[in-house]
Amino acid sequence: MNIHPGAEPKTDAEKAVVGFLDAWGPGAWPHMRDCCDQWMTDDISWENTGSPATKGKAAAVEFLTTLHDTLDMEYCTAELRNIASNGDIVLTERVDRVHAVDGTVLIEIPIMGAFTVVDGRIARYADYNADFPIKERFPRHRH
Numbered sequence: 001m002n003i004h005p006g007a008e009p010k011t012d013a014e015k016a017v018v019g020f021l022d023a024w025g026p027g028a029w030p031h032m033r034d035c036c037d038q039w040m041t042d043d044i045s046w047e048n049t050g051s052p053a054t055k056g057k058a059a060a061v062e063f064l065t066t067l068h069d070t071l072d073m074e075y076c077t078a079e080l081r082n083i084a085s086n087g088d089i090v091l092t093e094r095v096d097r098v099h100a101v102d103g104t105v106l107i108e109i110p111i112m113g114a115f116t117v118v119d120g121r122i123a124r125y126a127d128y129n130a131d132f133p134i135k136e137r138f139p140r141h142r143h
Contacts, residue, residue, distance in 0.1 A: 002079040013117040014083055017090045020115075020122055025075030025099060029068055032075060036061050040122050047126040060125075074101045090115040 001022040003009075009018040020039040024032055036057055040046075046060045047053040054063045067073050082093040092113040098106045109129050116124035 021078040025077045
C-alpha cells in the first residue's frame with residue numbers, strides 16, 4: 001500500500017483499517033474473500049455509493065464476488081492520501097485501483113471511506129465516490 005507522508009496509521013483502529021485495505025492486494029482473486037473473514041465482523045454493514053448496502057459477512061462476500069465478476073477485478077490496491085480517527089471511527093481519503101489478472105490497472109477510483117472498528121475488525125465499511133465512471137467503464141456493473 002502506498003501511504004502518503006502524514007497518513008501513517010497511529011491508533012489501533014487506524015492500523016486495523018490500513019491492514020484491511022492493504023490485505024486486498026496484490027494477490028489472486030480468492031484471497032479477497034479470505035480478507036472478509038479475517039477483517040470483518042460477522043454483522044458488518046458495507047455501503048458503497050451506487051450499490052445496495054449489505055448486512056452481514058455472507059452478504060459482503062456476495063457483493064465482493066459481484067465486483068469481481070462485473071469489474072473483472074482480480075485484486076484491489078489502495079493509495080492512502082489521508083487518515084483521521086476519533087475513537088473507533090476512521091476516515092480515509094484514498095485512491096483505489098482495480099487490477100486485472102495480469103496486474104493491469106482497470107480503473108482508479110478516488111474514494112472517501114468511513115469505517116467503524118470493533119475489537120480490531122471492521123464492523124461498518126462505507127465508501128463514497130462518484131459511481132458513474134465505474135458504470136461507464138464496466139457496463140455489466142449495475143448494482
